Amino acid sequence: MSSARLNGVGVSSGRASGPVVRVAESLPEPPAGPRPDDPKAEASRIRPATEIVAQRLMERAKHVEGDARAVLETTAAMAGDPSLIKSAEKLVVDDGLPAARAVHQAAQKFVTALEAAGGYMAERARDVQDVRDRVVAELLGLAPPGVPDLASPSVLVARDLAPADTAGLDPSKVLALVTEEGGPTSHTAILARSLGIPAVVACKGVLSLETAGLEVDGDTGVVRESDGKVRATATTKRATWNGVGILKDGHRVKVLGNVGSPADAAAAAASGAEGVGLFRTEFCFLDASDEPSVEEQTAAYAAVLAPFAGKPVVVRTLDAGADKPLAFLSPDPEPNPALGVRGLRVAFDRPEVLDRQLAAIAAAAAQTGADVSVMAPMVALASEAAWFVERARAAGIARAGVMVEVPAAALAAREILQVVDFVSIGTNDLAQYVFAADRQLGGVAALNDPWQPPLLRLIALVGEAGVALGKPVGVCGEAAADPLLACVLIGLGITSLSMNHTALADVGAKLATSSMDLCQLAARGALAAHDPGSAKLAARAPH
Secondary structure: OOOOOOEOEEEEEOOOEEEEOOOOOOOOOOOOOOOOOOOOHHHHHHHHHHHHHHHHHHHHHOOOOOHHHHHHHHHHHHHOOOOHHHHHHHHHHHHOOOOOHHHHHHHHHHHHHHHHOOOOHHHHHHHHHHHHHHHHHHHHHOOOOOOOOOOOEEEEEOOOOOOHHHHHOOOOOOEEEEOOOOOOOOHHHHHHHHHOOOOOEEEOOOOOOOEEEEEEEEOOOOEEEEEEOOOEEOOOOOOOOOOOOOOOOEEEEEEEEEEHHHHHHHHHHHHHOEEEEEEOHHHHHOOOOOOOOHHHHHHHHHHHHHHEEEOOEEOOOOEEEOOOOOOOHOOOOOHHHHHHHHHHHHHOHHHHHHHHHHHHHHHHHHHHHHEEEEEEEOOOOHHHHHHHHHHHHOOOOOEEEEEEEOOHHOHHHHHHHHHOOOEEEEEEHHHHOOOOOOOOOOHHHHHHHOOOHHHHHHHHHHHHHHHHHHOOOOEEHHHHHOHHHHHHHHOOOOOOOEEOOOHHHHHHHHHOOHHHHHHHHHHHHHHHHOHHHHHHHHHHHOO
């Protein structure tokens, strides 16, 4: 009898096979009853439970480094979030809920808001769910969910993995990761690559597969039944990079970091980023019931810009709207918020919010000495781009560009580049709009594969326009973090690549082994391909 063969999305290179260990599912919703005899006493159980969870996560953080430590520390901080604790305590006292149910409901409000936000913010929802389940388990006296202790090297199979679980993995014990859900831009995918663990996500049916072993190919996304014997490719050595983005023929390509907080900025700087290609400013607004003042925004932005004095930093203005429920914007309900008033579209109705943000960005740049540019999200037309550039100039910011994440912007790249100083392609959002496929939905994750030839052809249009007009074109989506795909992007006319700091060394080292001729050959092959797998093969041939 032939072995079962499943297809997912390969997100971290390498091949391995071995015995299967299944990660426990998330806890079911705790019951809403019975009503506690003493609500105040019941509420008093919540804070100690969160403290225990936070302490355990911090203990795990002491034994890892880099991105993994940052993820665990961030998750620990979430466990002790005062607003979550107060909200849960209030549900116990006011509504008579058991403590476990109250924590579940309080956390769900945060999860719903983050999932509605989409993109980077939606990826944080998994963190909150993980914290919720750990605290609920503590209150119920159950074993915490997540990855069990591994006695021997194994292939981990899960519905999805919490970032804190992935961050704590031991690469010497985890041969490969396979998840039924998730997508190519998920936190699990990013961390698996940083740890050098082969990984496949969105592998439908893997949880119902009854097998003792699996063979996993993180390049092709193919997962097969195996005899359970351990076989693995040699562990890939972490790349060494001198911190300069340059091809072996001397062609310069800036290798930059994506950041969203002071911790991100410090990690990117420590990893050798030549600057920042995407500074997401939403972190300053997430918990704000009122719009932060110009002074408050200035301080928040300066903390992120500080490690990059004298270096280029591209600051994206507020990417918010009806799908990102920021209280001070009071958005009207929309039937399809992903296609609604978001990003720069909010500023057309509330230009004063944008003007105050631009003033704060200019002030933070002056304080820190960073070489700051600004760019606007969710731009579709050249007229919108020109409107933004005019307001940026009025705020004293000399260099202004826009994001290309709406297909119309890619198709109008020449017109847009005539009125801006640069553009940056957000491949994550561009893919989901091109394929009408939610980037957070595992069922359509294959469509969001950054190697999809239709996506690459749109990127090529923008690259050609940049070359023709002599304007820089960057990529700040997850596509930039794939070393081989980075070479393809350069061949398509891309002049800078921006990514999570864990990918910087691998991408920088790969570029040093390539040349513009090889990149263009790889790009031509990928553009002519019919599917992501053949695009990868075509790109690999010259390299």
